[in-house]
Amino acid sequence: MKNKYKVPADTRIGHVHLKVADINRSLGFYRDLLGFEVMALYGDQAAFISAGGYHHHIGLNTWHSKGLPPAPENSVGLYHTAIVYPERKDLALIYDRLVKADYPLSGASDHGVSEAIYLNDPDGNGVELYWDRPRELWPYDSDGGMQMVTKAIDLEDLLMELGF
Template sequence: MQPDYTVPAQTRIGHVHLKVADLDRALHFYCDLLGFEITMRYGNQAVFISAGGYHHHIGLNTWYSKDAPPADRHSVGLFHTAIVYPTRKDLAVIYNRLLLANYPLTGASDHGVSEALYLNDPDQNGVELYWDRPKEEWPYQEDGTIEMYTRALNLSGLLNELRK
């Protein structure tokens, strides 16, 4: 039996790599709509994209999925990719872009620790766009554990960030 182990606190998720049916369609969503930048192409089968010049936050490929239908919603696999925005105003900006593009949301939630927009990419991969509230504002239970919940996000209040 192995001894107890806790992953180091500085550990983070580095990137997600998604199988897509159509690379150009995926790039239109992730780059043209969400604003990621291409950092590298791997022939005509894969592209790596990022925010802020990182080598890649998202990989997109058609190696096993070119022209394939979306995965069954009730099968195992990735539930969603979560993209963290630095501020509430940044989340408001991307929400406004989605509104102007008439891109549909699948949900919008206040989780206490964060506020989130949910949508699907063109391959029906779930995408969460969110910002974390400052840690000192997170709700805690009496025993010290974080109290997360799912409540409706006030979308008009979110858009008010654009007026500040």
């Protein structure tokens, strides 16, 4: 079935709202570890965080989830939030920070079009941290179809971006 309507090419996802059990614990992850800036804080009910001063890229709230356990892994819901970094060096910096904090990763992959690191926030919400390769380097098949892959990422090579 062919789509009759196409979303405009410059359309983007504006923000994601996550239900969390504890705002301060979530801020420890998103603000203190990943480096997002708090734009607005509403006590222990909600926080709006951003990269670069935007009103918010991520909303965190406890409106229906305060003190509750994570959602079951084998259920419907958000698989992960993907955070794209502008350069490979930026991904290397956050990976280095995660290693130094001894924060557990759930995976790391080279997808041909991008390199990604996977982890979970304190509430079990999946988080993908990645950077996109320039489009001219993306792999395509002989018919012009994009060929995403999942192979091991060379994390030592990633850290070489930092001169280690």
